Amino acid sequence: MLNPYLPVQTKIMKITDLTADTKLFRLDQNIGSFKSGQFIFASIFGYGEAAISIASSPLEKNYFEIGVKNVGKLTNQIHKLKVGDSLGIRGPYGNGYNLNHFKNKNIIMISGGCGIFPLRSIINYIEKKPTEFGDIEIIIGARTPKDIIFKDELKDWKDFAEILITVDKPDSVWQGNTGLITNLINRQTINSVNTLALLCGPPVMYKNVSEKLEKYGIHPNNIYFSLERHMKCGIGHCQRCTCGKIYICKDGPVFSLTQVEKYNLF
Amino acid sequence: MIKFLPKAKFDDFISLLKKNYTIVAPVVKNNDYAWQEISGNIKPEFSENSTILPPKKIFFPQIHTLFNFCQNKITHSVRSQKPFAIFGLPAADINALNILDHIFSHHTKDSYWEKQRENSILIGYGSKKNLTGKFDLFFEKYRGGFLVIAGSNTGKIITDKKIFIDSGLKLKSGNFIADPLFADQNKLARAIETSYEENADIWDKLAKTCFGCGICAYVCPLCYCFDIQDSVNMPCCNNCKSCSGSRKRKWDACFLPHFARIAGGHNFRENLKERIYNWYHHKFVRFPRELGTIGCVSCSRCIKYCPAKINYREVLEEILTNYS
Numbered sequence: 001m002l003n004p005y006l007p008v009q010t011k012i013m014k015i016t017d018l019t020a021d022t023k024l025f026r027l028d029q030n031i032g033s034f035k036s037g038q039f040i041f042a043s044i045f046g047y048g049e050a051a052i053s054i055a056s057s058p059l060e061k062n063y064f065e066i067g068v069k070n071v072g073k074l075t076n077q078i079h080k081l082k083v084g085d086s087l088g089i090r091g092p093y094g095n096g097y098n099l100n101h102f103k104n105k106n107i108i109m110i111s112g113g114c115g116i117f118p119l120r121s122i123i124n125y126i127e128k129k130p131t132e133f134g135d136i137e138i139i140i141g142a143r144t145p146k147d148i149i150f151k152d153e154l155k156d157w158k159d160f161a162e163i164l165i166t167v168d169k170p171d172s173v174w175q176g177n178t179g180l181i182t183n184l185i186n187r188q189t190i191n192s193v194n195t196l197a198l199l200c201g202p203p204v205m206y207k208n209v210s211e212k213l214e215k216y217g218i219h220p221n222n223i224y225f226s227l228e229r230h231m232k233c234g235i236g237h238c239q240r241c242t243c244g245k246i247y248i249c250k251d252g253p254v255f256s257l258t259q260v261e262k263y264n265l266f
Numbered sequence: 267m268i269k270f271l272p273k274a275k276f277d278d279f280i281s282l283l284k285k286n287y288t289i290v291a292p293v294v295k296n297n298d299y300a301w302q303e304i305s306g307n308i309k310p311e312f313s314e315n316s317t318i319l320p321p322k323k324i325f326f327p328q329i330h331t332l333f334n335f336c337q338n339k340i341t342h343s344v345r346s347q348k349p350f351a352i353f354g355l356p357a358a359d360i361n362a363l364n365i366l367d368h369i370f371s372h373h374t375k376d377s378y379w380e381k382q383r384e385n386s387i388l389i390g391y392g393s394k395k396n397l398t399g400k401f402d403l404f405f406e407k408y409r410g411g412f413l414v415i416a417g418s419n420t421g422k423i424i425t426d427k428k429i430f431i432d433s434g435l436k437l438k439s440g441n442f443i444a445d446p447l448f449a450d451q452n453k454l455a456r457a458i459e460t461s462y463e464e465n466a467d468i469w470d471k472l473a474k475t476c477f478g479c480g481i482c483a484y485v486c487p488l489c490y491c492f493d494i495q496d497s498v499n500m501p502c503c504n505n506c507k508s509c510s511g512s513r514k515r516k517w518d519a520c521f522l523p524h525f526a527r528i529a530g531g532h533n534f535r536e537n538l539k540e541r542i543y544n545w546y547h548h549k550f551v552r553f554p555r556e557l558g559t560i561g562c563v564s565c566s567r568c569i570k571y572c573p574a575k576i577n578y579r580e581v582l583e584e585i586l587t588n589y590s
Contacts, residue, residue, distance in 0.1 A: 003377040005332050005494075005513070006340060045335040046498045046509035050529075071529055086338060203532060230528045232494045235374035239491040239520060242544070243534070245552050250373055 004235050007043040007088030013063055015083055018149050021070045022114065023079060024055065026063050031089060034058055035096030036121035037226060037254045041234055042066065043088030047074040051231040051249075054092065055117040057124035067117035067149070093234040094253050097122060097198070097224065105196050106134035108218075110209055112141045112181060112201020116149050118226050119200050123157060134194060136161035141181040141201065143167065145174045164189065181205060185212040192217030200226045207266060210257050220257035227253045227265060268437060269430035272411040279429055280310075287351035287387065290324055292317050301352075312354050312405075314392045316565055320487035321352055321359050322366060325382040328517045332378065332494070336510035350386040357397035358563040360390050362487030364399030365559055369490065372557065378515075387420055395443045396564070408433075445564045447582055454560075454582065455551040457589035462543050468584055473539035475574045480519030482568035482578075488549070488561045491525070493518040520544050550582070 014026035031040060034054055043049040056065035070079045081087060099122070107126070109119045119138075126133055138161050142148045145167055154163055164184050166177040177184060181201075190213065197213050199206060210223050229241035229248040241248035246255075246263045255265060271279060283289055284304075291310035292299040299317045301324055304310050319328075334341045355363075363383075370379035390397065390404035394415075397404070402421035405412040413433055416422040448454065462469060483489040498511035518525065521541050526534040535541045553561030562578075569577050 001375065001377045001380060004374050005378075005515075009338055045338065045513070046496050046511055048496050049494065088338075202530075228528060229534065230526065232492065236372070237370065237374075237376060237490070238493070238518075239548070240493075240518075240525065242548065242552070244547060245555060 004090070007041065007090045009086035010089040012081055012083055012085050012087060018067065019147050022067060022149055024065055024067050025087065026065050027087065027089065029061060029063050031064060031092050034064070034092040036099060036125060037096035037118055038092040038094045039253065040066065040089050040091030040093070042068070042078060043090065044074060044077050045088070047077045050074050051234060053118035053226070055120045057121055057128065059125060059128050067114065069114050091234065093249055095251065097254050099125065102196055103132050104134060105194055106191060108137045108139065108190065108195060108197045110139045110181060110197060110199045110201070112205040113143070113147070114149070115200030115226070116140060119198060120150065122198065127156070127160060130160045135191070137189070138163045139181060139184050139189070140165045141205070144169045145171050182208045182212055185209060185216070187216060190216040190218070196222045196224065198224045203266065214257070220261065223257040225255055225257070225260060227255060268433045268435045269414045269425045270408070270411055270433040271414050271430055275429055276412070282427065282429060283351050283353070286349070288348045289351050289353055291353045310354065312391050314356070316356055316359070316567060318571070319485060320565070320567065321355060321363060322487055322490065324350070324352060325379055326366070326490060330378065330515045331512045332515055334510070334512045351389055352386055353389040354391045355388055356392045356565070357390060357394060358565040359487055360388055360397060360401050361399040362563045363388065365488060365557070366490065368557060398442060447579060448560045448562070451554045451560055454586065455554060457585050458546055458551055460589060461585045466585070466588060468581060469539050469543055472542050472576065472581065473537070475576060476538060476542055477574050478521050478523070478538045478541065479573065480521040481571050481573065483519035483521060483545070484517060485567040485571050487563055487565055489519070491518045491520050492516060520548070546581070
């Protein structure tokens with residue numbers, strides 16, 4: 001009988017330094033098919049496990065990628081790994097985004113900090129199949145210009161998406177926007193007709209941004225969040241990620257605003 | 267057909283059982299009872315009393331090694347292969363184990379629970395009045411001995427043995443007595459949700475009384491929150507590059523402050539009041555909606571062992587009264 005707690009040692013094919021404390025790990029594709037918005041558990045024996053979103057498109061057959069920020073014991077150890085080393089992986093878990101519902105729609109993606117990682121799975125998908133979708137807008141918030149995660153890839157994304165960036169603390173050379181992401185949400189930037197909004201970032205961002213999106217006409221059924229909880233099993237048993245009736249691991253992590261309000265998930 | 271075992275033959279039955287099974291039964295511990303493997307001079311104590319910790323600890327131990335690891339390779343501990351006979355289960359505990367069977371195969375199968383359960387038989391003892399779950403054998407005191415019912419093929423093979431005699435009695439249906447507190451599960455669920463939405467006094471009262479210790483979760487046959495942690499052995503030599511150790515599953519409790527805290531410090535259930543409500547919500551609202559059954563078998567352990575003397579039955583009755 002399959003043991004759901006056994007991680008599979010997976011080879012690291014490539015490591016990209018993204019910012020001072022985040023790296024992108026490219027791993028051998030041995031998790032089978034997955035959907036954007038799903039997550040895996042990354043495991044190192046002796047250091048534990050953590051739930052981490054898949055950051056690459058499901059169209060890639062040979063690899064999948066995860067973005068890891070160095071914030072604790074486990075992620076610190078993950079950051080010490082080299083190409084050719086193995087990382088324990090189990091998954092994929094979660095409901096993911098239903099991309100079939102997104103076809104022919106305009107999509108606004110709003111990302112705070114590391115929230116760009118799961119959204120990149122969709123961005124990479126759209127990059128390969130741009131005619132399946134309407135207008136794409138990507139709004140990115142970061143603490144400082146140095147913390148903007150996919151600086152290099154942004155240049156490629158500009159080919160098919162409009163990109164807006166804001167930082168909390170500019171440096172001396174920063175020419176772009178400063179301040180909260182909510183400041184970038186306005187009538188000029190939001191076309192609500194036939195539009196979905198996908199949000200991913202810190203909980204504090206969600207309420208403020210979604211209120212504004214609703215105000216500008218995007219229906220709560222069409223505003224999606226990727227929620228986070230402390231997870232241990234990923235299969236709806238350990239009870240850590242429950243919120244009322246909902247398990248963030250198996251009913252989520254992707255929820256619409258309608259669901260968030262119905263089940264009080266914030 | 268119900269069988270009969272004379273009291274004089276009870277010890278013979280235990281010896282018979284020991285040939286094929288490792289018996290786990292209640293044993294006297296201070297003034298209480300605890301599940302223990304019966305070997306050597308350890309004497310089981312069969313009674314209507316419930317044990318401190320419920321039998322979930324036999325299949326879902328407080329600290330359970332999921333696997334050992336060394337140099338990135340996994341090894342599993344191998345236990346003795348004789349199957350277990352859990353003997354002395356009150357009806358409520360049998361009911362709870364059946365519900366846990368459902369829980370640990372719901373959505374994804376927990377292979378650890380499955381293996382342990384496949385390798386065991388359940389033998390009930392006491393009154394069958396509240397029994398709804400599946401079992402292998404059930405012993406009920408009767409006129410100088412025990413009425414013994416086989417609830418499975420394995421049980422029937424045992425009761426076919428000559429040590430048992432025909433009682434001449436037939437199984438009667440319809441003896442099940444449900445807990446009246448759970449007569450209307452939908453109403454109870456709505457009452458609990460409404461009381462919290464309306465910020466009823468009961469939740470503030472509970473938050474002032476409750477210690478948040480989690481004892482109720484540990485002694486409850488249907489609480490199964492857990493944590494997973496790695497433990498590491500001392501390095502075997504100076505050249506050790508990777509660690510050896512084990513990944514363990516440990517009991518946890520949603521009452522504890524850290525339970526809903528995430529990296530970065532945000533805590534989704536910061537206040538004790540929220541954590542208390544979560545426990546009641548899980549047992550009496552989410553359980554029936556998700557699994558079709560209330561998350562309580564009325565064993566009363568949480569009432570007996572709560573240091574703050576909280577009685578969940580009084581809490582639910584107050585909520586239901588206010589709702590009406």
